[in-house]
Amino acid sequence: MFKAGFSKVCISPPVGAPLAGFAARQEVSNGIHDDLFARALVMEGPDAAVALVSVEVLALPSEFINRVREAIYESTGIKTANLMIASTHTHAGPVTITTFFNPDESVDQQYMDTLAAGITKAVSEAWHNRFLARVGVGVGHVKGVGVNRRSPDKCPVDEEIGIIKIEDQEKRLRAVFINYACHPTVLGPDNLLVTGDFPAFALRAIENEIGPDGFAMFVNGTQGNISMGHSSELSAIGVITPGRTFERAAELGQLLSEATRSALPSIQTSDEPKLGALSMGIELPLKKFPPLADTSQSLREAERRLADLSSKDGDAFDELRRAKSEHLYASITNFYAKETGALNGLLPIELQGIRINDTAFVAVPAEVFVEIGLHLKEVAPHRTFIVGIANGYIGYLPTYVAYAAGGYEVVSSKCRPEAEDVLIERVLTLEERLFRH
Numbered sequence: 372m373f374k375a376g377f378s379k380v381c382i383s384p385p386v387g388a389p390l391a392g393f394a395a396r397q398e399v400s401n402g403i404h405d406d407l408f409a410r411a412l413v414m415e416g417p418d419a420a421v422a423l424v425s426v427e428v429l430a431l432p433s434e435f436i437n438r439v440r441e442a443i444y445e446s447t448g449i450k451t452a453n454l455m456i457a458s459t460h461t462h463a464g465p466v467t468i469t470t471f472f473n474p475d476e477s478v479d480q481q482y483m484d485t486l487a488a489g490i491t492k493a494v495s496e497a498w499h500n501r502f503l504a505r506v507g508v509g510v511g512h513v514k515g516v517g518v519n520r521r522s523p524d525k526c527p528v529d530e531e532i533g534i535i536k537i538e539d540q541e542k543r544l545r546a547v548f549i550n551y552a553c554h555p556t557v558l559g560p561d562n563l564l565v566t567g568d569f570p571a572f573a574l575r576a577i578e579n580e581i582g583p584d585g586f587a588m589f590v591n592g593t594q595g596n597i598s599m600g601h602s603s604e605l606s607a608i609g610v611i612t613p614g615r616t617f618e619r620a621a622e623l624g625q626l627l628s629e630a631t632r633s634a635l636p637s638i639q640t641s642d643e644p645k646l647g648a649l650s651m652g653i654e655l656p657l658k659k660f661p662p663l664a665d666t667s668q669s670l671r672e673a674e675r676r677l678a679d680l681s682s683k684d685g686d687a688f689d690e691l692r693r694a695k696s697e698h699l700y701a702s703i704t705n706f707y708a709k710e711t712g713a714l715n716g717l718l719p720i721e722l723q724g725i726r727i728n729d730t731a732f733v734a735v736p737a738e739v740f741v742e743i744g745l746h747l748k749e750v751a752p753h754r755t756f757i758v759g760i761a762n763g764y765i766g767y768l769p770t771y772v773a774y775a776a777g778g779y780e781v782v783s784s785k786c787r788p789e790a791e792d793v794l795i796e797r798v799l800t801l802e803e804r805l806f807r808h
Contacts, residue, residue, distance in 0.1 A: 405565070
């Protein structure tokens, strides 16, 4: 007997709260374009009970995740290893983590307490509202949403949409879960309105199609180098490029929604699925950062250069832009030198797998480059979808090729290039164990 339940709880911050996602954004929020939500889908079968949670924020630290997992376990009895909590990565939500791109941002602990309660409430409501259900997993395809922002030809991208379809016993559609790889950064650093970006528009359209009690949720994939094509570095230093509008976000959301809905009829469901979950700790090779005294000195020098150029008249735009980038990079390196000083060359993270029949959803607490996700889909013996920015956050995880090219994402990674091979090997090991049970 299979049961499922779902719920969502509003987690919008108060107007006037700082927004996370862009170091160049200096002003606080001045309104709410669309509310943010914590969304939960729970599934219970004879073998296991699991919960998939999507939180419409930039990222969440692993310590916070573990705290919320414990509260959910106390409320529902769902094992902590069976709880996947992913951030959608909207860049127009509240500050929920102090990290490399803006180390001076402070987290509002009162809001974090409210957020923890909201996530717990969403899962608890979903659990207590379980109904006899059917579940199926399938794939949709969408073109025209994400592009590879580091590649001249804007490729490769992952056009697959991983879909979980929930029906009631009468085969009426009740809920849809989608996994798609793309930065929700249609809106740029000049936007001061709270928004879930393009995924929020997609979810609204899907829920409207289902009906008054419809439910949909979004989790990201291997989106480390996938966006609408805007340069991550230029965005970080405040260069505004055209097309970053709510109208564009709505267009892309509609594309994702239509592609998802067109795939739903072909997804077969069952009331006797095989469910499972497994969590394992792994260690990624950590970059060796310079001594903190050296990185602090480099940051002070970058601050002086930037201040000197900013005070000068004239049209030294390119020189000023380079100085802003140098300052950003020096700030990132200094932040990591502080953060990783006590680590012994290895970065511990959690890998988690949720199994539904022959499909694995694997949570990775990083912004993984799309080439890694595509490779895993080719070599994994089971259908695999990577859920990025899940159960914590360590920043970017690029490919060997990306490290050779350098750039913002590479500077912003804590890991050495070998992390690509380690991650792939460990994901395959996780899946082998997950499907052995």
